[in-house]
Amino acid sequence: MSLLQTRALTRHFSGLKAVETVDFDLPEGEVRALIGPNGAGKTTFVSLLCGRIPPTSGQVIFDGRDISALPAHRRINLGMAYTFQITSVFANLPVAENVALAARRREATSAGVARAVADALERVGLGDRGDQNAGDLSYGHQRLLEIAMGLAQAPRLLILDEPTQGLADAEIAAFKALVRELASSTTILLIEHNMSVVMETADRVSVLNFGQILAEGTPAEIRANPAVQAAYLGTA
């Protein structure tokens, strides 16, 4: 059963078809990568899923329910968590407090919050950094902190927008392992430019091009798809 669906989802910006009649299905438990050339509409698509911007037309359906008209915070409460390209940690707060802010959206008791914080930091490998100011973490660790903030909300769907951008090679290798571990407990939608991350973590891949789904398949199928290769070469 699909955890997330879109039906004819469309967003225009004064004539520009950033997302155009997209039908998308993400089954529960899957790691799905969303790829596409620059300007293909990936961030716009994710913004529509999260409720950051309204669609021009079409529907977003989460767990069988039409959430197209729900504001972003209500979607978070239903179990959607996301991190965005630009880091959004509170630099002057300790790492643990950043995660606690996210955990309090779901946990009512201070013991529950403390447990959720410790668990989320442990899972991303920042278990010993809780007292440090978030702004003192390396860039790569700040990205992991953002993922921990998402995890602390015990999401059913975790959306990661270019999580490996700006990471060092060793950090990217660790990230691949982290995604596999996270996949045991949550469905993941990964917007990613790094093809080795896509190939090694995704169960399936959706390719956006000019706001439309150009292809869907396993990583191997997508790699071998001539239309996808042409889109990346700018000739499609």
Ligand SMILES: Nc1ncnc2c1ncn2[C@@H]1O[C@H](COP(=O)(O)OP(=O)(O)OP(=O)(O)O)[C@@H](O)[C@H]1O
């Ligand atoms: N707020 C906006 N106003 C006008 N045009 C926009 C707006 N947001 C995005 N666009 C346009 O919509 C198209 C899709 O942009 P989007 O950022 O979704 O692509 P993307 O696939 O995420 O690209 P990238 O990989 O470079 O992040 C682009 O042509 C972009 O210029």
